[in-house]
Amino acid sequence: MPKAVRYDEFGGIDVLRVDDVERPVPADGQVLVRVRAAGINPSEAAIRTGAVAQIFPSTFPSGQGSDLAGVVEEVGTGVGGFSPGDEVIGFSNKRASQAELVLVEAGDLTRKPEKVSWEVAGSLYVVGVTAWGAVHAVQPREGETVVISGAAGGVGSLAVQVARRTGATVIGLAGEGNHEWLKSHGVIPVAYGDGVADRIRAAAPSGVDAFIDTFGQGYVELALALGVAAERIDTIADFAAAAKYGVKTDGGSAAGPGAEVLAELAGLIADGHLEVPIANVYPLAQVREAYTELERRHTHGKIVLKP
Incomplete structure (x- = not known):
């Protein structure tokens, strides 16, 4: 059986x-x-x-x-x-x-x-359509800067790559052990923890335009403190903060037909454009x-x- x-x-x-x-x-x-x-x-x-x-x-x-x-x-x-x-x-x-x-x-x-x-x-499937939906929710554009928390996790590691493909500058919040991987994918690594707001400001002297939170635990408030507009913040982890501040919670449900997004992502992976x-x-x-x-x-x- x-x-x-x-x-x-x-x-x-x-x-x-x-x-x-x-x-x-x-x-x-x-x-x-x-x-x-x-x-x-x-x-x-x-x-x-x-x-x-x-x-x-x-x-x-x-x-x-x-x-x-x-x-x-x-x-x-x-x-x-x-x-x-x-x-x-x-x-x-x-x-x-x-x-x-x-x-x-x-x-x-x-x-x-x-x-x-x-x-x-x-x-x-889950990480792929969630990352795809979250990036499309905040619509990063060339010349802009987007910050992604949990940047080395399941969703985050794909979201940073999808966001980079828009031409935006991507700052990834992650532990030191994952900084080399982020750098190798064109992402600016920043350590999380005490003082993270100052480290982000130093890495983004022109300011932050969009923020994707894949981790929860205060990152929505951090994004607002950095001056990011609520409509350009997306969290897949902190729904209480989203309800309080009116930020987006788009993930997989916003990505459209799942099989179509899967086919697109699988093609990018097969061609070496995503890891x-x-x-x-x-x-x-x-x-x-x-x-x-x-x-x-x-x-x-x-x-x-x-x-």
Whole structure:
């Protein structure tokens, strides 16, 4: 029987387990994918604890995960464009991707380019569309300066690269250990912590035009203190501050059709124009260990499960 991540109640990492489940059968318009890689994300941890239950209610037993890449196993009736054996990238809106076999709506899949690794492909959806949506929300332009917090994290490491492609100057807030990586991608690194406002002002003598917050914990207030207009601040992490100050919260939902954005990003990766750093890869059975690392919040890039 195929295996899948499950949990029966809200809670910490210890509620996660890997179960034997029935083999899924594709309905009309669905594709059964044998998963080769599935990324993990902080939003999944928040859903699992029940912290966002009012926004994302759960039914139990619950699966987990959105990101996936794999090989088409079977197609349902009415599916055109995909055949068994095709290599695909996609996403599940059913909290189901952390499994050996996953049912995916055909419209939520795109082809995996040969030059994109399974690990990168399988962890692209959430961070990719979120970074794409956040950058488009603040609309950085050539000659402007944009600051991005959490610049070496899963979303941040892609957002700095997408923002650079607009021609804007990008300042990335990150720990010292990630400064060389940021420099190598044309980003001005600035250390977070005490005195960060002064360090940003020194790095941006003409001022800051836009700010993307991927981390939370006071960065919306920092952006306002730096003189950034509320409509050019986007946070994907601090919704209380967004409500208080009227800043944007655009992420994945603002990116448009997910499969189209995935196809665009995958093409840029295949052509060498974008990089998705992979921090670590765990077998599906070690899902608890994977989330333990993720929830320390100091990961450079993506953590991936491989069924």
